Amino acid sequence: MERFDAVVVGAGPAGSAAALTLARKGFSTLLVERGRAPGVKGMFGGRIYSWALHDLIPDWAKDCPVERYVVRENMSFLTEDSSLAISFDSPKLREGRAASFTALRPKFDAWLAKKAQDAGAMLVTGIRVDDLWREDGRVRGVAVAPDDHVAADLVVIAEGAASVLVRSAGLKADLEPREVSVGVKETIELPAETIQDRFGLGEKEGAAFIFAGHASLGLRGGGFLYTNQSTLSVGLVVSSEDLARKQIEVADLQTKFRTHPSIQRWIRGGKIVEYSAHLVPELGAGMMPRLWREGVLVVGDAAGFLINNGYTFRGVDLAIASGIAAGEAAEAARAAGGGMTEGNLATYEKFLRSRNVLTDLERFRRAPLFMKNERLFDVYPRMLMEIAERLYTVDGSGKERLFDILLDEVSSAPVPKLRMLLDLLQGARSM
Amino acid sequence: MSVSAPAVRPMRIIVCIKQVPKAQELQVDPVTQTLKRVGVPSEINPPDANALEIALTLKDRHGAEVVVLSMGPTSFDESLERAVAMGADRSVLLTDRILGGSDTVPTAYALSETIQKIGGYDLILCGEETTDASTGHVGPGIAGHLDLPQLTYVSEVRLADGKVRARRTAEDGTEWWETAMPSLCTVNFGCNKPRSPTLTGKVRVKRGGVVVHWSCADVGIDPKKVGLLNSPTIVAKVDTVKLPPREGRIFTGEAKEAVRALLEALIRDKVIAP
Numbered sequence: 134m135e136r137f138d139a140v141v142v143g144a145g146p147a148g149s150a151a152a153l154t155l156a157r158k159g160f161s162t163l164l165v166e167r168g169r170a171p172g173v174k175g176m177f178g179g180r181i182y183s184w185a186l187h188d189l190i191p192d193w194a195k196d197c198p199v200e201r202y203v204v205r206e207n208m209s210f211l212t213e214d215s216s217l218a219i220s221f222d223s224p225k226l227r228e229g230r231a232a233s234f235t236a237l238r239p240k241f242d243a244w245l246a247k248k249a250q251d252a253g254a255m256l257v258t259g260i261r262v263d264d265l266w267r268e269d270g271r272v273r274g275v276a277v278a279p280d281d282h283v284a285a286d287l288v289v290i291a292e293g294a295a296s297v298l299v300r301s302a303g304l305k306a307d308l309e310p311r312e313v314s315v316g317v318k319e320t321i322e323l324p325a326e327t328i329q330d331r332f333g334l335g336e337k338e339g340a341a342f343i344f345a346g347h348a349s350l351g352l353r354g355g356g357f358l359y360t361n362q363s364t365l366s367v368g369l370v371v372s373s374e375d376l377a378r379k380q381i382e383v384a385d386l387q388t389k390f391r392t393h394p395s396i397q398r399w400i401r402g403g404k405i406v407e408y409s410a411h412l413v414p415e416l417g418a419g420m421m422p423r424l425w426r427e428g429v430l431v432v433g434d435a436a437g438f439l440i441n442n443g444y445t446f447r448g449v450d451l452a453i454a455s456g457i458a459a460g461e462a463a464e465a466a467r468a469a470g471g472g473m474t475e476g477n478l479a480t481y482e483k484f485l486r487s488r489n490v491l492t493d494l495e496r497f498r499r500a501p502l503f504m505k506n507e508r509l510f511d512v513y514p515r516m517l518m519e520i521a522e523r524l525y526t527v528d529g530s531g532k533e534r535l536f537d538i539l540l541d542e543v544s545s546a547p548v549p550k551l552r553m554l555l556d557l558l559q560g561a562r563s564m
Numbered sequence: 565m566s567v568s569a570p571a572v573r574p575m576r577i578i579v580c581i582k583q584v585p586k587a588q589e590l591q592v593d594p595v596t597q598t599l600k601r602v603g604v605p606s607e608i609n610p611p612d613a614n615a616l617e618i619a620l621t622l623k624d625r626h627g628a629e630v631v632v633l634s635m636g637p638t639s640f641d642e643s644l645e646r647a648v649a650m651g652a653d654r655s656v657l658l659t660d661r662i663l664g665g666s667d668t669v670p671t672a673y674a675l676s677e678t679i680q681k682i683g684g685y686d687l688i689l690c691g692e693e694t695t696d697a698s699t700g701h702v703g704p705g706i707a708g709h710l711d712l713p714q715l716t717y718v719s720e721v722r723l724a725d726g727k728v729r730a731r732r733t734a735e736d737g738t739e740w741w742e743t744a745m746p747s748l749c750t751v752n753f754g755c756n757k758p759r760s761p762t763l764t765g766k767v768r769v770k771r772g773g774v775v776v777h778w779s780c781a782d783v784g785i786d787p788k789k790v791g792l793l794n795s796p797t798i799v800a801k802v803d804t805v806k807l808p809p810r811e812g813r814i815f816t817g818e819a820k821e822a823v824r825a826l827l828e829a830l831i832r833d834k835v836i837a838p
Binding site for chain 1: 761
């Protein structure tokens with residue numbers, strides 16, 4: 134029988150970061166990927182915050198398949214035909230650990246998996262791990278079929294949001310609709326020069342957009358647009374509970390979003406070259422499984438490590454940081470003697486904290502609940518838009534003062550004033 | 565010359581395979597009228613994969629060492645590695661520039677020499693033919709060189725009392741034949757569903773050493789008997805058949821009505837019987 138010190142299931146950012154860290158620390162490591170190559174089954178919005186990559190591969194920028202470095206952040210509120218946008222431009226956005234970049238998963242994941250292989254991990258693709266392999270109730274490795282298993286002291290679960298191993302390991306009950314959103318994305322092809330001209334960007338420069346309000350037709354969720362080298366990633370993340378309740382197909386929603394005048398402006402003339410959809414863990418700290426048990430660590434989306442606080446969507450950075458922390462925990466467990474026991478692996482939590490994964494997740498613990506407030510996606514964007522409309526419309530019919538407009542909008546809103554004040558407070562605290 | 569298996573040694577099955585362009589991706593070079601082989605995805609010749617599945621099933625049932633053999637460029641490693649990932653024990657690639665352009669006569673000679681070098685075989689399995697040339701010569705050619713009993717168009721092999729029992733597909737039915745070992749069978753395309761590679765198998769491949777490369781000199785193959793110059797086949801002309809244009813009608817409307825209209829049209833055009 135084949136055996137390794139560690140088997141990592143899933144060669145996404147979390148799995149490859151774990152495999153790379155483990156291999157560097159001298160663990161014989163097997164990285165198993167379901168797709169025919171890393172990244173072909175991966176999907177995300179499109180942006181990676183680089184800080185965790187700095188920690189893993191200090192000279193990552195040398196050969197990392199970056200599409201564009203984000204130099205402009207945009208947040209737009211949409212109604213049916215209008216938008217109100219905040220745009221932030223700063224050279225600070227692309228400095229050092231604060232840099233973020235857009236990427237395409239087939240390229241990025243293949244690059245990171247190659248780094249893990251270069252460090253000594255063995256990558257096997259095209260194999261779906263169905264279960265943990267147990268002997269006498271103890272986890273001994275992974276199983277693909279009754280007579281096809283590989284032994285390992287440690288199994289790192291990096292399977293993504295719909296992980297079956299997390300449930301099989303007894304770390305979490307079945308997923309519930311309220312715990313996950315559905316992400317859809319269309320990749321739209323445009324020449325690099327057109328993207329640069331249209332968005333006012335330099336050669337390696339990129340822009341990130343987040344859309345709230347009508348983007349998701351009043352369903353809880355939001356839209357995004359990221360500029361890649363010669364494509365745009367345009368999509369939505371929408372509550373699967375709302376989709377089910379309102380009987381709306383996510384593909385229809387995406388079509389409506391794409392044809393909104395404020396989106397059309399950016400993508401016109403482009404050709405849709407790819408459509409993808411994926412589950413997104415939504416409840417952050419509220420849906421985390423147990424993160425370890427004897428012989429098992431959980432990293433990345435499988436652990437629910439995703440932060441959506443309304444203005445930043447973070448997943449890949451937390452995935453990479455958790456992968457590093459898993460490697461550190463394994464090293465600490467080995468040093469403690471006695472192997473990968475539940476007690477020895479408990480340092481995983483400490484390493485997650487020192488890398489600010491758990492701390493950030495807990496800090497934004499309330500954000501998912503606040504984001505569930507439907508008024509955010511319906512009433513408030515409309516109010517904002519009416520205020521903007523009244524401010525900027527000059528048609529000779531007499532101009533109002535800002536204060537009067539605000540007062541009028543607030544008192545005519547379909548939400549009690551006290552409710553509005555509470556929402557404002559809750560929003561500021563949770564975001 | 566071959567030796568029958570002593571009791572202590574597991575049975576040895578040699579499976580001959582070829583790597584061919586994937587059937588769905590076949591392209592003919594418009595100028596040379598030959599098959600494009602470069603830059604086209606490859607696979608194990610499908611009937612050879614069926615032969616391998618029979619070997620692996622026998623290994624599961626009786627215990628056996630399965631050795632996979634091929635002749636060709638080193639790009640064939642891909643298919644030999646896949647065969648090991650599926651469960652074969654090891655593989656041999658006969659690879660040498662002087663073999664280039666060999667037709668089925670030198671190929672059968674070179675493979676039979678290589679099989680003798682591997683030695684200790686009890687059963688040799690080949691696909692009935694390849695999907696890229698479809699001659700079906702090589703299996704019987706090997707049997708001739710090695711002076712082995714052969715069964716062609718076999719779809720199932722059972723072992724009992726040191727003998728091979730094989731189901732043979734004949735034109736008007738199936739026949740069951742029995743023969744002594746060692747012997748050779750050529751296997752019907754599509755007679756079984758070849759298994760997928762296993763995790764354990766893929767790990768074995770990654771650990772390396774599962775494919776051995778032999779040159780003609782390693783095997784003791786006579787250079788005067790192989791290669792293009794020693795191949796009697798002459799390809800005089802290759803034609804591609806132009807498919808007749810299709811009408812391409814789309815039946816629209818209520819599903820039930822559209823299906824009815826489609827059926828009527830198919831019956832009218834005598835595509836199907838009423």
